[in-house]
Amino acid sequence: MLLRSSLARIAVQPTLGAAPAGARNMATLREIELRLKSVRNIEKITKSMKMIASTKLAKAQRAMQAGKEYGLANSEVFKVATDDKSSARRLFIVVSSDKGLCGGIHSSVSKATRRAISNATDSPFATAEGSSVTIEGDSPVMVIGDKSKMQLIRALPQNLVLTFNQIGRDIPTFADAAGVADLIIKSGVKYDSVVLVYNKFVSALSYEAAIMEVKGAEALKESDGFKAYEMEDDFTGDLAEFSLANAVYAALTEGHACEQSARRNAMDSASKNASDMIGSLQMQYNRGRQAAITNELVDIITGASAL
Known part of the structure; x- marks a missing residue:
């Protein structure tokens, strides 16, 4: 009979690290330990991704x-071709990528495109060279990359004509x-000029x-400037296609460098946040463990005093 009563008393006592019976929404030591393990794994992943992005950035x-x-x-x-007609039809090409975890790289070009297209004709959009481009509201848009595509397909569904991934x-x-x-030219979209929207690399940060x-x-x-010379029609067509490929290549490489730089910075911030969270959870775990051990000692001392 004494053995049964002792076992029953031990069974109802709280285990080490368990939350009190009256506590609600209070994490146990086991839950904190699992969360610590999860955050440590995330920290390892973000540090690895930061190292990879640093290597790719170079x-x-x-x-x-x-x-x-x-x-x-x-x-x-194009210094020779300086004529600019306000009624010219312009084709927008948004240069982005298919990958995420790189901060606001994709939203940057998406916002710039929406802002440019929503501007009135008397509000020109500044180019990287310091000049200005007047935008029409019905300008067609092509997107390189799935991330910006998903953003622009909701904001400008009537302007989106072609996407690349x-x-x-x-x-x-x-x-x-x-x-x-080549695909842009073969798409059949009519335009007088192409406006490439991309991320310009300012610094590593x-x-x-x-x-x-x-x-x-x-x-x-x-x-x-070109009328002053006698040139065949094929020459201007080939020059326009080659110039478009050159510009797309320049925008792709610069956008890729910005993406790797932003990913490295994002993973660095994520690693620091994970370290801060690990410190906070470790302190919470130590306090909970100390409180549980203190309660056990109090029960043991109380029982010894009773005997």
């Missing part, structure tokens, strides 16, 4: 420097840009949305 910056040479060559060509999964190449330019305008074949033909 390669992306080298590719970006090569891509900028293509963009500078385009700017020299799986472009530049690693470091973008000129073959990727040439393929995009910052970036900003910028645009680059590329003239179409008809705009090149009508430009005073």
